[in-house]
Every structure is written in structure tokens, then in C-alpha cells.
Amino acid sequence: MTCGSDCEAAAVLEISGLSKSFGGFKAVSDVSLTVETRQIAAVIGPNGAGKSTLFNLITGHLQPDTGKVLLDGRNITGVAPHRMCRMGIGRSFQHTNIFPKLTVFENLQAAYLVHHGRGANFWRRSDSLYRTETTALLNSIGLLDQEDTIAGTLSYGNQKQLELGLALASDPRILLLDEPTAGMSATETENTIRLLERIASERDLTLLFTEHDMEVVFSIAQKIAVLHQGKIIAEGLPEAVRADAEVRRVYLGHGLVHER
Amino acid sequence: MTARRIPWVLIVFLFAATIPWVGTRYDTFLAEQIAIDALFAVSLNLLLGTTGLVSFGHVAYFGVGAYACGILMKTYELPFIIAFPAAGLCAALFALVSGYFCVRLIKLYFAMLTLAFSQIVWAICYKWNDLTGGDQGLPEIPFPNLDWMSSIPGLGDLRTNEQFYLLAIAIIAVCLAILYRITQSPFGRVLTTVRDNPERAAFIGVNVRAYQLAAFVVAGTFAGFAGALYGIFSRGVFADYVFWSKSAEVMIMALLGGIGFFWGPSVGALALVWLNQWITDFTQYWPFVLGTILLILLFAFPGGIVGGLHDLWIRLRGRRRA
Numbered sequence: 371m372t373c374g375s376d377c378e379a380a381a382v383l384e385i386s387g388l389s390k391s392f393g394g395f396k397a398v399s400d401v402s403l404t405v406e407t408r409q410i411a412a413v414i415g416p417n418g419a420g421k422s423t424l425f426n427l428i429t430g431h432l433q434p435d436t437g438k439v440l441l442d443g444r445n446i447t448g449v450a451p452h453r454m455c456r457m458g459i460g461r462s463f464q465h466t467n468i469f470p471k472l473t474v475f476e477n478l479q480a481a482y483l484v485h486h487g488r489g490a491n492f493w494r495r496s497d498s499l500y501r502t503e504t505t506a507l508l509n510s511i512g513l514l515d516q517e518d519t520i521a522g523t524l525s526y527g528n529q530k531q532l533e534l535g536l537a538l539a540s541d542p543r544i545l546l547l548d549e550p551t552a553g554m555s556a557t558e559t560e561n562t563i564r565l566l567e568r569i570a571s572e573r574d575l576t577l578l579f580t581e582h583d584m585e586v587v588f589s590i591a592q593k594i595a596v597l598h599q600g601k602i603i604a605e606g607l608p609e610a611v612r613a614d615a616e617v618r619r620v621y622l623g624h625g626l627v628h629e630r
Numbered sequence: 631m632t633a634r635r636i637p638w639v640l641i642v643f644l645f646a647a648t649i650p651w652v653g654t655r656y657d658t659f660l661a662e663q664i665a666i667d668a669l670f671a672v673s674l675n676l677l678l679g680t681t682g683l684v685s686f687g688h689v690a691y692f693g694v695g696a697y698a699c700g701i702l703m704k705t706y707e708l709p710f711i712i713a714f715p716a717a718g719l720c721a722a723l724f725a726l727v728s729g730y731f732c733v734r735l736i737k738l739y740f741a742m743l744t745l746a747f748s749q750i751v752w753a754i755c756y757k758w759n760d761l762t763g764g765d766q767g768l769p770e771i772p773f774p775n776l777d778w779m780s781s782i783p784g785l786g787d788l789r790t791n792e793q794f795y796l797l798a799i800a801i802i803a804v805c806l807a808i809l810y811r812i813t814q815s816p817f818g819r820v821l822t823t824v825r826d827n828p829e830r831a832a833f834i835g836v837n838v839r840a841y842q843l844a845a846f847v848v849a850g851t852f853a854g855f856a857g858a859l860y861g862i863f864s865r866g867v868f869a870d871y872v873f874w875s876k877s878a879e880v881m882i883m884a885l886l887g888g889i890g891f892f893w894g895p896s897v898g899a900l901a902l903v904w905l906n907q908w909i910t911d912f913t914q915y916w917p918f919v920l921g922t923i924l925l926i927l928l929f930a931f932p933g934g935i936v937g938g939l940h941d942l943w944i945r946l947r948g949r950r951r952a
Contacts, residue, residue: 429833450832450837451829451832451833452832452833452835452836452837452838454833455832455833455834455835456835460833461833463829463830467827467829467830467833468826468827468830469822469823469826469827469830469831470826470827471822471825471826472822472823472826476819476822479819480819480820480822480823480834481834481835483816483819483820484820484823484834484835484836485834485835488816489816489817489820489836489841490816490817490844491815491816491817492811492812492815492816492817492818492848493811493812493815494815494816495811495814495815496814496815496816496818496819497814499816533830536830536833536834537833539834540834540835
């Protein structure tokens, strides 16, 4: 980082006035949100609140009807996913998204090859490229002992770990995680949270994630935005959000403070 | 692991190179057919097995290569050394143009568009009399000038078609080596990510369509090379070669051999050509036998011949260790 003391408060991701309708249904309406450098921010909300749609708008999988997404002040609205990845956005998906027929090692190595712009090289043997980096990352996400396993045969929790590794290999400025603990057991959830915390601090990462498990959210998020029916109804420090009357009403009204 | 060290590929190549001396003329004919089909099927498998693109129109690029080489050598009397690369280039250019549109569609729609392009090529070959000879085709394509080969000791006694066979398998060996190298390269690895999960591939930074198009062009080029050799081998190029059933045939070869393995389609080409010859000695119902074989294969050995052998090998090794 070359910036001085004001770097701390600089916004990595700025979303302003983002809206998206499907037919007549407003999935996301006028959402604005700022995530600062090295912040761990969460978007929470009941199922169907528009969390995934919001993520897909940010990462270019969907085109917004209105609004802008800025990364380090640069407009990246509607940029193709592969470009966005190269600009420094890493993401994981709600439904695990890995390369199931490749080995764990090959999964991450492929991500390094692409990140370093070697993908168009059709003559060198790929075996020996980026071994050190890949091994280090495997170690960091705790999958080193499984490096030769075919990724599709990993346990669900391990697949999620691998997916995190895929997102990290492109050395992102900000990591967007769509429900990183969805479908996990209590132990797996706990491990994942610890892993995320450690990796975020090791790599000075900025994190934005969606989640419906309140315990997960309050244990690591420094900033929380509550999405309800496509709108942000509260935003701020975890304690403030927890105390917010509107949030309590929405969550209690749905009876799902703990959804699962 | 020691079995892996046996250079099977080299052995097969050397064996193939001795066929004109140890085999009959008919053996040489079959071997050449198999070698050309093997290159054609392996080129298709770069799309099918490596990139996950199901092309139903791969014969179009084979055909463009065959016609381009044939027309250049017969009509324009250009030497093989110019006509052959030019045939690959024509196939590549056509693959670039048609592929540009095809990769914009996915799955069945992609497959149908590749089929549509191949039928367009067939229609042009069938109707454009001045250029392609129309339904008469282009008979009597000359052999390349192989005088240089006759001056090599030991090769001088061979017939021209046997000399051409040696040239053809040498070219095919080089082409297969290049294709193998490509599948082992970073580019090849990225293609497998596109096959496994295009959505995720985009989010490790892969421009999915660009890679699919690149694979399409490479596969088309090598299919073009196979076609160019085939035209000379069969002493003529005819619209039949470009008919869509040929695309199905090469796809059956790939599936029969196993699309999960680089050499699978070559084994499939060997099996299919050989089975065809052998079975037609007994019965005229070859399509019926072929259908039955395919049916058994798809249900019992979805990994093809090589996949089945590979599984067997793993199981035997496991038992020996236990």
C-alpha cells in the first residue's frame, strides 16, 4: 500500500443506489453500502431478502437497472466477471463452485496460472508451475493433506474451503462470500469462521459476506447491513444493529433469528 | 508404476512404421485409415473431453481441410508442402468464424449450431461445381512428390502410396505430439476448468468464451490436417466426406475409446475401423452391431475402452497392495 494514514478509512467497495427488478418484483431497491479497507462487513436478512441478487449485481452476474458499483473509486458496474476478478474482487458462491474433476492441487494451480496471465501458454508443461504458491495456499486453507484428491469427492466442508482458496488465489482486494457457512455442521461452521478470521488478518483482506446465521455474523462482522425485502433497513456496528427496533421487528416477525 | 515407463506411444509408432514391410497392402491401407481417424478423433476430443464442448459438426473442418488441400494440389498444382499447411489454415479460419458464433450459445444450442455450420459446408461442397466438383467430387488428387523419399536407402522399393503412408504417419505423430503438449500446458489446464465449471472459471479470471473459441480453432485446425491427409490417401475428395453422419462417426470413436483420456479417441479409432472390417466379413448389419456395442459401452463402461482398462488397472494394483 502506498497511501498514508488516510488509507485506513478509504472505501474499497462503494455501492450506490443499486436496484434490480425481475418482472414486477423489486428484488433489490436503492441499496447503498460502503465497505472500508480491511473491514469485515456482513449483509444479513431473511431468505428472499435479496442478498444473493445484491451479490450477483456487485459481481456482474446480473446487470443492475440503476445504480453504481465502485471498486477503489473506479466504476465497475456491469463489468464481465473475469475482468472483475482481475480487478481484485474474489468471490465464493452460495452453492459450492469448484472444478470437481480436477485434483485439489490442480484447482488452485489453475487459479494461479490464470491470475499470473499464463493461461494462454500452450507449450510449457503446467505441472511444475506455481507449485510453491499453490502448496502454501493449500497449507493456509488446511487442505495440504488432500492435494491429490479429486475435488468433487471432498466432503462438503472441505469443498467450501477449497472454494475459498480459489477466491484467494487471485489475490483479491476484497472477498465476497455468499453464505460461507450454508449447509455446514456446527463444527464446520466454527472452523470456517476461524479460518476466515485468520486469513483476513494475515492477508489484510477486506471481507463482505452474506449470512443468515446470526451467531456467525455477530462473532466476526465489524459492520452489519440488514436487508429486508430488497431494502437496507439498518446499517452499523453489530451492537447497534442488534438493538435496532426495526430489525427486531423484521426478524421476530418472521420468527427466524436462527433460521436453521 | 514401472508399467507407466514403457514408452507405449513410441512402440505403437515404430510398429506402425514397419507395416508396409511386414503387412499386406491391405494392412497398410487399414493402418493409414486408423491413423488419420485417430488424429481426427483426438482433435475432436480437445473440445469434447478437455473443454466440455459437444460439437456435432466437427466434420466441417475435416472437410474444409480435405477440399482445400485437394483443390490446391489438383486444380492449382501446388506442392504438398504448401497445400498441406494452407489446408490447416483454411480450417482454422473457418473454425474461427463459425466458432465465434457457436461459443455464444451453450450446450444443445451450441451443438445444433455446429451441426448447422457443417451442413452449410456440405451444401457448398455438394453444389459449387466449379470449385468442388459438386456431386462428382474431386477425383484423382495427385500424391505429393516423394522423390526425395526414394533416395533414402530402404525406402526406394516402396510404392508411392506406401511412401505416402510413412509421410502421413510421421505428420500424424507430430500433430498428436503437439496436441498432447497442448493438453498438458497451462492453456490445457484452463480448458479443463472451463469444462468443469464455466461460472467458477470466469471468477478465477478466465475469459470463458475466448478460451472456448481458441480450443475450437485448434481442434478445427488439426481436423483440417486430418482431412487433408485423408483426401490424398483416398485419392479424391467427395461431398460424402463432409456429411453430418461423419461427425457422429468420429464422436463414436471418441466415446468408444474414452473421452477422459488423451489416447482414448485413438484407441476408439483403431477399435472402430478394425471392428468394422472384421464384422462386415460376417454380416451386413454393421450399424446394428455398432449400435449394440455402443449401448453396452455407454451403460457398462461409460469411460470407454481406455477408461475401462484404467479402472481395471487401478483395481488390480489395489488388490496387489492389499
